[in-house]
Amino acid sequence: MATMSEPLAVGDVAPDVTAPLVRPDGRTADVALSALTDERPTLLAFYTNDFSPDCMAEWCSFRDYGWFAHDERVQVVGVSRSHAATHKRFIDYLDLDFPLYADRDLALARAFGVDYRTFGLFRRSKRSVFFLDTDRTIRYRWVGDHPLDPTRDQPPLEEIRAAVEDTLDEDAGPETFGFE
Numbered sequence: 001m002a003t004m005s006e007p008l009a010v011g012d013v014a015p016d017v018t019a020p021l022v023r024p025d026g027r028t029a030d031v032a033l034s035a036l037t038d039e040r041p042t043l044l045a046f047y048t049n050d051f052s053p054d055c056m057a058e059w060c061s062f063r064d065y066g067w068f069a070h071d072e073r074v075q076v077v078g079v080s081r082s083h084a085a086t087h088k089r090f091i092d093y094l095d096l097d098f099p100l101y102a103d104r105d106l107a108l109a110r111a112f113g114v115d116y117r118t119f120g121l122f123r124r125s126k127r128s129v130f131f132l133d134t135d136r137t138i139r140y141r142w143v144g145d146h147p148l149d150p151t152r153d154q155p156p157l158e159e160i161r162a163a164v165e166d167t168l169d170e171d172a173g174p175e176t177f178g179f180e
Contacts, residue, residue, distance in 0.1 A: 005110065005114075005115065006113050007128065007141065008111075008112050008113050008130065008138055008141070009138065010138050010140065011137065011138065012138050014033060014111065014112065014130065014132055014138060015111040016033050016034045017032070017033050017107050017108050017111045018032040019031070019079075019101045019103050019104075019107060019108055020084050020104075021036075021100070021102075022087035022099060022100050022101075023099045024091050024096060024097050024099065026088055026091075028087075028088075028102075033108075034136060036077060037133070037134050037135070039075065040073065040074060040075055041074045041075075041131065041139075041167070042076075042077055042132045043075070043076045043077070043129060043132075043160070043164065044078075044108075044130045044132065045077070045078050045079065045128075045155065046078075046080070046112070046114050046128045046129070046130075047078060047079070047080045047125065047127055048081070048124045048125060048127065049086075050082040050086045050087060051090060057154065058127070058154055058155065061157060063095070063098075071164075073168050074131075074168065075098075075099075076098045077099050077100070078100040079100070079101040079103050079109070080100065080102075080125060081102075081103055081106060081109075081124055081125060083102055087102055106125065108125075109126075112130060114126040114143060126144060127143075127144040127155070128142060128143040128144060129141070131160070131163060131167065133171065140163040140164065142155055142156065
């Protein structure tokens, strides 16, 4: 039996939580969520832990999908309870271009309402994706809903991409073709 809090909804403003962020070049530093969203809109992907087969499949799908790594308008950031050192090995092993938050105390997961205890014992993040604009307002949310094991759900990449592109296009305003 799993217990968890209620996830944040579209339109909610995400709290400004700070956690260690491991970058693909191996640098690690405590980074506030606002520091990321101030740069550009951010897609946060919560997952349970590095090197589990389902999480490897998820991150390989983000990597291999290409759009998430190559659209400069948005950054993808992973969040799991894994240690920073494990994140470094995971990034290197999968050749990821995405930074990963080491959410050891699950402060990020709790702030987004996706922490839970599996079988009432083990705390972890429920597989979920939140797209935040530069004000940290949630513009898209997907939360896995597998009835017995929330780690088995895989994020719907096409749906996520479409929602992100719709939001970015909406925020850009109408095309003026050079006329103001």
